[in-house]
Amino acid sequence: MTSTEIPDIVVGRLPVYLRALSFLAATGQEITSSHELGEKLGISSAQIRKDLSHFGEFGKQGTGYRISHLQDQLRRILKVDHQWEVALIGVGVLGHAVARYGGFHDRGFRITLAFDNDPAKIGEKVGDTIIQDVAIMPDVLRQHDTKVAMIAVPAEVAQAVVEVCVKSGIKAILNYAPIHLLVPPDVHVQYTDPITHLQRMTYYL
Amino acid sequence: MTSTEIPDIVVGRLPVYLRALSFLAATGQEITSSHELGEKLGISSAQIRKDLSHFGEFGKQGTGYRISHLQDQLRRILKVDHQWEVALIGVGVLGHAVARYGGFHDRGFRITLAFDNDPAKIGEKVGDTIIQDVAIMPDVLRQHDTKVAMIAVPAEVAQAVVEVCVKSGIKAILNYAPIHLLVPPDVHVQYTDPITHLQRMTYYL
DNA sequence: TAGATTGTTAATCGATTAACAATC
């Protein structure tokens, strides 16, 4: 109910709930329950109810949750009820794929800036934006008051790039480079490395 | 020491340790300690020692860990001391980027098969492999005894594709589609969805 | 009303951390 100290692990599950709700909504379903959601996600119904209870009362006894309402609430809580402008840094093969991926728009994000240090790429278009010189990145990020960045540069330069980001006011970083980044406490980093996921599974094979 | 029931959360950290060790090794460093590793990863040294102690004694009191030795041990534990053949299913923009990403080889994986259902793509080369018709996928996966697959198809068809994979003997799936998959208990799934990561951070902004 | 499901409490379970003997 009160917003004092929500565990990060709970916050991390909210996007998953939101994703599952979108899927249900797409089928035309209007109501769901903690049991149904839990079954679809491999999570206990108690956990879902407990997680949601940190933020308010979104359901109705005997009925469950109205999907559209719960979506609205989760979007509000996660602050994706409006779009965030995202800077993409590094437009190699991976960066290109990220930029051209169409799935961001309806989930709260829009790539509005792209940077690279390769003169051959600067000025070219990727997705909806023109690739700019990473040298002018600090100014541009400040001008646009950009808070969110995706890093798709080689591992060797990722830390240096991140330091420029931090100095330019970036507060959330999605890192595609397979390296751990050091940032100040007020800057958030998430990692996406397919190989750590694969290695986690081969253990069990 | 004994291998009875290692918590999955511990297994999930081993690839992160391995990644950090590779980074240290690349700088030419030969020895590290739980303190140094912990500091680099934002993890307590006690946790690192505890995690490793599930699998054996890899360090030396007063000295720390020989990096190359710990790498060898972790690779052995995670079964990435040899390469796994990986099937890529869905060769759109994202699949292309995944196939062309060079980082798999030295971390235990090799994309040896690629499938798509688009006649225009079948027969074309992506990375080092020829794209094959998804219709013949079950036979090909069986022939190659492939255990690991990466799914980069649209969300609408991901579950159906996964069911074919499961029937064809796949035991580990890395899913790029933004949807939760239902699989039998002996099949492992990991998810990689950049937007859930982004949404998790915007909560704090 | 009867049936169903929420929100919440208390109990259980598991993971993290602090501390230290062992020892290189």
Add this chain to the structure above:
DNA sequence: TAGATTGTTAATCGATTAACAATC
């Protein structure tokens, strides 16, 4: 030896689950 760091135990901390009153 003295200093440092491991591996491990016990204590702490936090997350999950079971259960149920409230109520739609």
